[in-house]
Amino acid sequence: MSLNGENHDPRAAVIGLGSMGFGMAQSMARSGLEVVGYDITENAVARFLAEGGRAAQNLTDAVEGADIVVSVVVNAQQTEAVLFGPDGIARAMKPGSVFISSATMDPAVARSLAQRLEALGLHYLDAPISGGAARAAKGELTIMASGSPQAFAAARPALDAMAAKVYELGDVSGIGAAFKMINQLLAGVHIAAACEAISFAAKQGLDLQKVYEVITASAGNSWMFENRVPHVLAGDYTPLSAIEIFVKDLGIVQDMARAERYPVPLVAAALQMYLAASGAGMGRDDDSSLARLYAQLSGTTLPSKS
Incomplete structure (x- = not known):
C-alpha cells in the first residue's frame, strides 16, 4: 500500500545510478516497488535500461508521484543540488514523501538539509550506507539511519529492500552521518x-x-x-x-x-x-x-x- 492509502506498491525514484545506486534500484525492484532511475551519465542510464529498469529524462520527471526518493550521489554539495539547485526536486516531490540521503557528509550539513526539506512538508532520512556494490546488488547493505518516526515509516519499504541491517540511531538527522x-x-x-x-x-x-x-x-x-x-x-x-x-x-x-x-x-x-x-x-x-x-x-x- 502506498503512503496515500492507495492499493499499489510504493513508487521509488533513485537519483544516481552508479555502482551503489544501480544495485539499490535493482534490490527495490525485486522487492516489488515500482522504481524509476535517473543519472546525469548516459552510460549509467543505458545500463539501467538494459537491465529492464525505467529511466527518467530529468530530476523532476524522476520524482513525479514518487513516495520514496533515494539519493545516491557523491557528497553534500551534490545532495543539496539535487534538492535545492536550479533543477532541484524539493518543490516537485509528492507531499508527505520521503527523501533518503545516502551520501557521506558532515552531520551539520545533514541537519541543515533536513530542516530545509521538512519545512516544505516532506520527510528527510539521514541514511548513509556501507557494504559496497556487491552487497547493494543483493539488498544486503548496512544503513546507519536517523530521522523522525514519520521519515522511517515512509522509508520502510525501501529500507527493507536495500539492507540486511538498518540501524535506527535517533530521531534527529545528522546522527546517521x-x-x-x-x-x-x-x-x-x-x-x-x-x-x-x-x-x-x-x-x-x-x-x-x-x-x-x-x-x-x-x-x-x-x-x-x-x-x-x-x-x-x-x-x-x-x-x-x-x-x-x-x-x-x-x-x-x-x-x-x-x-x-x-x-x-x-x-x-x-x-x-x-x-x-x-x-x-x-x-x-x-x-x-x-x-x-x-x-x-x-x-x-x-x-x-x-
Whole structure:
C-alpha cells in the first residue's frame, strides 16, 4: 500500500545510478516497488535500461508521484543540488514523501538539509550506507539511519529492500552521518595501514601470498587488510572504492575534529597519503593504490596484473 492509502506498491525514484545506486534500484525492484532511475551519465542510464529498469529524462520527471526518493550521489554539495539547485526536486516531490540521503557528509550539513526539506512538508532520512556494490546488488547493505518516526515509516519499504541491517540511531538527522564518519575514519586508516604493511613486506622480500595467509589468520588482521590486499596481490587497481573517496571523507573527519578541538593524528597521516596518491595520478583508481604509492616512494616492486 502506498503512503496515500492507495492499493499499489510504493513508487521509488533513485537519483544516481552508479555502482551503489544501480544495485539499490535493482534490490527495490525485486522487492516489488515500482522504481524509476535517473543519472546525469548516459552510460549509467543505458545500463539501467538494459537491465529492464525505467529511466527518467530529468530530476523532476524522476520524482513525479514518487513516495520514496533515494539519493545516491557523491557528497553534500551534490545532495543539496539535487534538492535545492536550479533543477532541484524539493518543490516537485509528492507531499508527505520521503527523501533518503545516502551520501557521506558532515552531520551539520545533514541537519541543515533536513530542516530545509521538512519545512516544505516532506520527510528527510539521514541514511548513509556501507557494504559496497556487491552487497547493494543483493539488498544486503548496512544503513546507519536517523530521522523522525514519520521519515522511517515512509522509508520502510525501501529500507527493507536495500539492507540486511538498518540501524535506527535517533530521531534527529545528522546522527546517521556522524556514525558513518566514525566508520570512514576507521576504514581510511585501516586501508592505509594495510597498504603500508603489504608494501613493507614486499620491501623485505617476503612471499606476499604467504604474508596474506599468515596475517589473515593472526591478530594483525583487519577487514580492510583481508579485503584490499588481494587487489595488490593481483596487481589490479580497478576502482571498487576510489582514492578520492577517502580524500573527501577523511577531509570531513579532520574538519569535524578541528571544530571540536579534537586531535586526529592517525587520520591526518592517512589523509596525507591519500592526497599524495591522488596527486600522483591515482585519484580515480582503487584505494588499495596506496600500496603503489608506498612502492614508488621506497623503490619496492609489487605484483603486476597478469
